[in-house]
Amino acid sequence: MQSLTVIDSHTVGEPTRVVLSGFPGLGGGSLAERRARFRDAFDHWRSAIACEPRGSDTMVAALLQAPVDPRCCTGVIFFNNVGYLGMCGHGTIGLTRTLAHLGRIGPGRHLIETPVGVVGVELHADGRVSIDNVESYRAATGVTVEVPGYGTVVGDVAWGGNWFFITAQSPVPLDFAHRSELSAYTLAIQRAIDAAGIGGGNGGVIDHIEVNGPAPDGSGQARNFVMCPGGAYDRSPCGTGTSAKLACLAAEGKLAEGGIWVQQGILGSAFECAYRKGERGVLPRITGQAWITGSAEILIEGDDPFAWGIRG
Numbered sequence: 001m002q003s004l005t006v007i008d009s010h011t012v013g014e015p016t017r018v019v020l021s022g023f024p025g026l027g028g029g030s031l032a033e034r035r036a037r038f039r040d041a042f043d044h045w046r047s048a049i050a051c052e053p054r055g056s057d058t059m060v061a062a063l064l065q066a067p068v069d070p071r072c073c074t075g076v077i078f079f080n081n082v083g084y085l086g087m088c089g090h091g092t093i094g095l096t097r098t099l100a101h102l103g104r105i106g107p108g109r110h111l112i113e114t115p116v117g118v119v120g121v122e123l124h125a126d127g128r129v130s131i132d133n134v135e136s137y138r139a140a141t142g143v144t145v146e147v148p149g150y151g152t153v154v155g156d157v158a159w160g161g162n163w164f165f166i167t168a169q170s171p172v173p174l175d176f177a178h179r180s181e182l183s184a185y186t187l188a189i190q191r192a193i194d195a196a197g198i199g200g201g202n203g204g205v206i207d208h209i210e211v212n213g214p215a216p217d218g219s220g221q222a223r224n225f226v227m228c229p230g231g232a233y234d235r236s237p238c239g240t241g242t243s244a245k246l247a248c249l250a251a252e253g254k255l256a257e258g259g260i261w262v263q264q265g266i267l268g269s270a271f272e273c274a275y276r277k278g279e280r281g282v283l284p285r286i287t288g289q290a291w292i293t294g295s296a297e298i299l300i301e302g303d304d305p306f307a308w309g310i311r312g
């Protein structure tokens, strides 16, 4: 019998499972090297934690690691039902809330090391969390893709800690009632992007598809629908997707440095966002809130046919 302890939370609707103990050692090296070791030798642990029957396609899990950078309060590797993330915005808010719940950090500023760089977090006295994300930038604009059943879709390719294709075109209103249609549409875009061989910079794989437009609730805020790798849409406004969107807005001259952008996700829950100029793009600040939903011991029985999760 294997045993792991976890704390679950959700960030304005999107779940995060922080793995505290019980995970095999990944050895030393950078977080990117440890993530590669995780993928190559311990991938069944990923599916045991994040896939059904213990997890689901919406679950993002966060494995705590000792940081290399001594300024950081922790290192983290994010993963989900199909693989590994570079960064995860909602997950970092959930992780920060979890560390506070455990009494490991207090209000104020902290640093967290991820495989794609060090991010800042600020735990506010009222429980909200701001993330100072990795530098985000638009890599390409006016990218066209032929999407069977939908025609030509035009969008931007941008980095926000993961690679995104972001379009303003939507066949249906950006509301929760149309989540099935939006899922089918964004999955069709993902297949078309893969088939066309469209990638991010430096051989990066675009594995998140974002539709962004005005919220249909008259608030004047923006709303998105983000399809994540693994086939589930983000219930939150997606921190890395919002970072990528901020980079596009800055590149288009539509949002000035320091201006506030309120980004709703498909549930209508929101992150408040702004950016500072970076060397290549923008340094996004994303503010949101997470709530603890559970504390559990995960058990893995040797004779369970689905001990290591239902793997796709």
Ligand code: PYC
Pocket: 014, 060, 085, 087, 088, 089, 090, 091, 228, 234, 236, 237, 238, 239, 240, 241
């Ligand atoms: O908040 O960055 C995010 C995220 C990525 C995938 C799911 N959530």
